[in-house]
Amino acid sequence: MLTRRIIPCLDVKDGRNMRGVKFSADKDAGDPVELADYYNRTGADELVFYDITASAERRGIMRRVLEEVASQVFIPLTVGGGLRNTDDMFEMLRAGADKVSLNTAAVDHPNLISEGAERFGSQCIVLSIDALRVPDSSPSRWAVWTHGGRRNTGKDVLEWSQLGVELGAGEIVMNSIDADGTRDGYDLELLNTVTKAVSVPVVASGGAGNLEHFYEAFSEGGAHAVLAASIFHYKDFTIGQAKAYLDEKGIPMRTDYE
């Protein structure tokens, strides 16, 4: 049976790993290469690196981080942040990424998804969506925000997810801005709505504070994977503890990583 994935997310700024709370705080959580190795040894199913500063010269830093990680950590690696064209994507894939994650650039230029899928294959292209719940909407609706949650595009999250898949995205990361950094749990209604509407795997992001939240994302949200940052960076729980808990509750997990 296909297992559900647990994916720690490393926010990289100037080559250091940074925590994100509602896209603003920046308490330093250590060296990304060391952290990647630690997560790999303790059961991470994949790793995601987000370049949260994402300027042209910083891509060089990310490239070196990836090259170093990819030569010693043999699990899938995804990189996101500031990738504006297929040459940027190629640079990251060549450095050792297996997938690239597109967010703002894809909203600005949806064809970037199809160009990436055409050049590298859909399995390489992750569409990351920052969703903010539309107040008092019934049935519930979410709007797509970009630029790290600072700009409302007016696009509907469900429609954008479906268009992204049509254009060639092979996976969707659904990040709830409402839940991000709260540690109150994922937006389960958002997850459930999107996983039912698209044919590709959906990764839950934003809001994990305890292990029950992971369980809900899988069982109620229908997520194929969960992305989490601070819950693991500060060692509230290890990935191994999360996996043992979820396995016990009947969620299929890869537990033979040691």
Next chain:
Amino acid sequence: MLAVLDYGAGNLRSVTRALAHVGCDFEVTSDPAATADAGGVILPGVGAAADTMAGLGSRALLEPVKEYVRSGRPYLGICMGLQVLFERSEEDDGTPCLNLYDGAIRRFSDGLHVPHMGWNQVHQNRKVPILEGVPQDANFYFVHSYFAPTDNRRVVGATTGYGVDFLSVLHDGNIFGTQFHPEKSGAPGLRIYANFASLCGEAVKGGI
């Protein structure tokens, strides 16, 4: 010498990083003549069947690969490197493949989330040399939308379930193929590269 064929596959460097980690000698080549005296051939692959066939074709590698596999010398195909061994793929409205094994590569059914992406168990149907030391039902990393059939029981080394039971390891003498990505599957995956290198007579000097 172990030859890793470079025909533009996206995961080439992941494969060579894994080989470097296990510490065996290899060369990356797109020279059609390289298969003639290679002690083993690895065909990486990810993405679409048509691109894989076109990449091999444009480098005049189609016939050399066919001849090499027919010679029965050690071959390891990864993902698309397994799929292209079959007659044809249903991908892109039908793509003719190398036709070394009967059967078509088919797409997972519509009710499933595709690609089949993530870690799944590899059930060994028999003793397979490249899986030496890999526990029964160990998890490996998959990412694919199409799968190879299990009709030809003679070559079924291992199967994996996702809606159907599909061929996850092809085993026919010295010919091997994995639908999953050993280079992305942690220690059990590195074990496969080390096993294959040993089978090709290469010393394995690194760690798993």
